[in-house]
Amino acid sequence: xIQRRSLxxxxxxxxxxxxxxxxxxxxxxxxxxxxxxxxxxxPGASTDLTARIIAQALEKRLNATVIVKNVVGGAGALGPTxxxxxxxxxxxxxxxxxxxxxxxxxxxxxxxxxxxxxxxVGQVAALRYGIGARADGPLKSIDDLIAxxxxxxxxxxxxxxxxxxxxxxxxxxxxxxFRWVVFPGGVESVTAAxxxxxxxxxxxxxxxxxxxxxxxxxxxxxxxxxxxxDYPDVKTLREMGYNAVTNGPFGYAxxxxxxxAIKERMDKALADVMxxxxxxxxxTKLGIQAIYRNGKDYAALLKSLETxxxxxxxxxxxxxxxx
Amino acid sequence: MEALLGGFAVTxxxxxxxxxxxxxxxxxxxxxxxxxxxxxxxxxxxxxxxxMDVTSAIIMLSGIYYGVAYGGTVTSVLMRIPGExxxxxxxxxxxxxxxxxxxxAALGIAGIGSFVAGTVGVIGISFLSPPLAELVIKFGxxxxxxxxxxGLTMVTYMSSGSLARSLLMAAxxxxxxxxxxxxxxxxxxxxxxxxALGDGVNLVPLxxxxxxxSEVLFMGxxxxxxxxxxxxxxxxxxFLPSREEARRSVGPVARGTVMGFLVGxxxxxxxxxASFLSYGIERKLSKHPEEFGKGAVEGLAGPESANNSGTAxxxxxxxxxxxxxxxxxxxLLGAFIIHGVTPGPTILERQPEIFWGVVASMYIxxxxxxxxxxxxxxxxxxxLDIPRAYLAPMILAVCLIGVYSSSGNPADxxxxxxxxxxxxxxxRHGFDLGIVILAYVLGPIxxxxxxxxxxxxxxxxxxxxxxxxxxxxxxxxxxLLLLGLWPKRRAARA
Numbered sequence: 001x002i003q004r005r006s007l008x009x010x011x012x013x014x015x016x017x018x019x020x021x022x023x024x025x026x027x028x029x030x031x032x033x034x035x036x037x038x039x040x041x042x043p044g045a046s047t048d049l050t051a052r053i054i055a056q057a058l059e060k061r062l063n064a065t066v067i068v069k070n071v072v073g074g075a076g077a078l079g080p081t082x083x084x085x086x087x088x089x090x091x092x093x094x095x096x097x098x099x100x101x102x103x104x105x106x107x108x109x110x111x112x113x114x115x116x117x118x119x120x121v122g123q124v125a126a127l128r129y130g131i132g133a134r135a136d137g138p139l140k141s142i143d144d145l146i147a148x149x150x151x152x153x154x155x156x157x158x159x160x161x162x163x164x165x166x167x168x169x170x171x172x173x174x175x176x177x178f179r180w181v182v183f184p185g186g187v188e189s190v191t192a193a194x195x196x197x198x199x200x201x202x203x204x205x206x207x208x209x210x211x212x213x214x215x216x217x218x219x220x221x222x223x224x225x226x227x228x229x230d231y232p233d234v235k236t237l238r239e240m241g242y243n244a245v246t247n248g249p250f251g252y253a254x255x256x257x258x259x260x261a262i263k264e265r266m267d268k269a270l271a272d273v274m275x276x277x278x279x280x281x282x283x284t285k286l287g288i289q290a291i292y293r294n295g296k297d298y299a300a301l302l303k304s305l306e307t308x309x310x311x312x313x314x315x316x317x318x319x320x321x322x323x
Numbered sequence: 324m325e326a327l328l329g330g331f332a333v334t335x336x337x338x339x340x341x342x343x344x345x346x347x348x349x350x351x352x353x354x355x356x357x358x359x360x361x362x363x364x365x366x367x368x369x370x371x372x373x374x375m376d377v378t379s380a381i382i383m384l385s386g387i388y389y390g391v392a393y394g395g396t397v398t399s400v401l402m403r404i405p406g407e408x409x410x411x412x413x414x415x416x417x418x419x420x421x422x423x424x425x426x427x428a429a430l431g432i433a434g435i436g437s438f439v440a441g442t443v444g445v446i447g448i449s450f451l452s453p454p455l456a457e458l459v460i461k462f463g464x465x466x467x468x469x470x471x472x473x474g475l476t477m478v479t480y481m482s483s484g485s486l487a488r489s490l491l492m493a494a495x496x497x498x499x500x501x502x503x504x505x506x507x508x509x510x511x512x513x514x515x516x517x518x519a520l521g522d523g524v525n526l527v528p529l530x531x532x533x534x535x536x537s538e539v540l541f542m543g544x545x546x547x548x549x550x551x552x553x554x555x556x557x558x559x560x561x562f563l564p565s566r567e568e569a570r571r572s573v574g575p576v577a578r579g580t581v582m583g584f585l586v587g588x589x590x591x592x593x594x595x596x597a598s599f600l601s602y603g604i605e606r607k608l609s610k611h612p613e614e615f616g617k618g619a620v621e622g623l624a625g626p627e628s629a630n631n632s633g634t635a636x637x638x639x640x641x642x643x644x645x646x647x648x649x650x651x652x653x654x655l656l657g658a659f660i661i662h663g664v665t666p667g668p669t670i671l672e673r674q675p676e677i678f679w680g681v682v683a684s685m686y687i688x689x690x691x692x693x694x695x696x697x698x699x700x701x702x703x704x705x706x707l708d709i710p711r712a713y714l715a716p717m718i719l720a721v722c723l724i725g726v727y728s729s730s731g732n733p734a735d736x737x738x739x740x741x742x743x744x745x746x747x748x749x750x751r752h753g754f755d756l757g758i759v760i761l762a763y764v765l766g767p768i769x770x771x772x773x774x775x776x777x778x779x780x781x782x783x784x785x786x787x788x789x790x791x792x793x794x795x796x797x798x799x800x801x802x803l804l805l806l807g808l809w810p811k812r813r814a815a816r817a
Binding site for chain 2: 042043044045046052053055056068069070071072073074075076077078081107108109111153155161179182183184185191192194195196197198206209211213214215216285286316317318320
């Protein structure tokens with residue numbers, strides 16, 4: 001491991017030396033070694049499983065080894081920081097999402113400028129969210145949830161600030177009182193709801209489906225932009241007349257300053273991967289929507305979500321104190 | 324029963340037996356190498372399984388997971404390096420046994436205890452899964468808070484010295500546990516602006532530093548002429564537990580097995596808590612409590628069994644509820660899902676062949692592990708033939724590489740070295756390091772649960788006594804605390 005590390009350092013030094021060489025020479029040699037794909041989440045997370053599927057598909061198209069590196073730590077900051085600080089020679093790519101661009105930079109001081117530090121390659125997927133409640137409990141619909149929230153404080157579980165946007169919007173729209181109880185993981189959140197420890201839960205399909213299938217969790221509404229394909233009868237919050245939605249896009253980026261020719265080849269490779277039916281079906285199996293956006297569109301999407309999330313971070317006391 | 328036989332039919336194909344063997348073999352190897360944990364190994368192997376048959380893939384990946392619980396013992400006993408959090412306790416008495424020349428016996432007892440516990444655990448999965456899984460969802464924040472409180476009272480059982488010293492170490496462990504992100508606000512806390520501390524002090528560098536590296540420093544203090552061999556086992560019989568040791572192990576193995584399985588069912592720190600609880604209980608029940616920490620067989624046999632049956636126990640909520648109890652089972656859950664299998668209450672109806680295939684493979688895997696591990700004991704204990712002057716730098720290297728490969732984060736190596744010195748200093752002054760780990764592991768779960776519970780009840784503390792379970796644990800906590808303090812006070816008076 002240590003040996004490999006120093007080898008890497010040697011080759012980045014080499015890359016820095018050749019930076020002055022014409023861009024064309026660099027891009028024609030790319031990829032000259034393995035490509036690392038940085039994922040800020042632990043092995044087993046849905047982003048990690050997706051990354052491993054994408055990495056395998058990219059390998060064939062780029063003719064290079066693509067390694068998923070889980071750079072976990074710093075409460076989610078370590079991954080994007082490492083990505084931003086790596087040499088932009090096209091051999092490091094990493095996950096960018098709401099966490100890297102909005103949540104983390106607003107919660108703590110980070111050593112990168114979220115909107116300037118990355119060359120975004122594209123979006124590959126979107127997590128699909130839904131709201132559920134214990135099947136043998138009193139809540140049978142979103143209207144029940146709202147009505148109860150007007151009488152007393154309703155608790156719901158979720159593990160991440162990006163998940164809860166729809167619940168905050170719903171509370172604002174209806175005046176109901178919802179309290180978010182933070183759980184360390186998505187499955188723990190769902191378990192707390194089916195155990196009756198909280199009134200409701202907002203999580204992704206991946207985490208909710210097993211309990212819905214088992215008849216332990218009642219699926220009240222899709223909190224995504226569209227209905228879940230597996231449950232076409234359950235409406236979205238918007239269809240019910242509440243303009244509330246949780247978005248969970250994720251995609252990949254280079255550190256800023258990558259040779260445009262290299263970026264173009266990566267853009268093409270990723271776009272091609274996302275056309276591959278075997279890739280999209282594997283991602284869909286995870287309960288995630290396989291959806292491709294190019295770098296520019298994906299950056300615009302992320303930017304548009306910033307205005308939704310920042311007020312929530314402030315309201316929950318999660319936002320960092322102004323320096 | 325018929326279903327289980329069907330499961331054996333699935334497993335007893337040449338392919339699946341091979342995958343099972345590959346899994347448990349890799350698990351053993353990974354368990355022996357500290358730091359390189361099951362998480363990394365399974366993550367690396369996951370894409371390879373994409374093209375494999377679902378059942379074979381799960382059989383192999385599960386094999387790695389429970390195989391690790393076997394291998395983890397070796398470095399704990401021989402080098403005082405805990406491979407996993409759940410083998411920290413093994414370092415306490417296992418290593419002391421090795422220093423007395425009973426390394427072979429220690430590994431033998433651990434291996435047999437692991438086998439018994441692993442097998443009983445699988446029997447538990449086979450016959451009790453659905454009702455036990457229902458029990459797991461009864462655990463909400465209030466129940467966890469009280470259970471962790473009961474777990475923390477083990478501090479009074481772990482200590483050999485004065486209570487004040489134990490409490491000091493517990494406070495130190497709790498403080499270490501608060502570093503990182505606030506469990507509810509997720510804002511940085513006590514990180515001093517250091518990015519590497521954003522998720523807190525990781526367990527692997529902490530445990531390896533406190534136990535492994537501090538031992539290297541101790542070795543460095545000895546005069547060169549004293550640095551002889553670490554008491555090598557004598558003769559063939561040295562590898563086997565003596566009749567006395569075997570007799571004293573029976574009770575701890577039985578108790579550790581049952582308790583480990585029950586505690587292992589619970590998500591979050593199950594196997595770790597189980598090993599500490601077992602240690603505390605054995606110490607309390609033992610007729611020779613003064614031997615604990617100095618090579619008591621009971622202090623090895625109980626926890627080693629508990630962490631293995633705890634590993635098996637973790638499969639119950641995983642398979643029957645789709646609830647992972649730790650990072651590794653979370654990854655296994657991902658592996659299931661990627662293969663189109665949804666673990667949960669429906670698995671028994673819809674894909675019984677997978678459920679029973681995996682369960683059957685665990686019976687076979689445990690036998691394989693025993694056959695694989697017992698003959699190797701003779702080889703492993705040869706490590707102790709190495710003069711300490713050479714062994715010390717070897718342990719140092721293994722520790723540092725292990726820490727680095729656990730996270731790939733160089734900062735963790737620095738943290739491990741710092742805790743190596745801290746551990747050395749504390750041990751020189753006779754403090755119990757096991758308590759630090761106990762408090763460090765349980766403290767954050769306790770804090771989070773208490774705050775979650777209070778968020779749910781809007782600040783009303785009566786939530787901790789809302790259910791029979793949480794009230795029960797609260798009572799257990801009080802009783803354990805009083806029992807723990809009582810004889811000490813009597814001894815002090817006498």
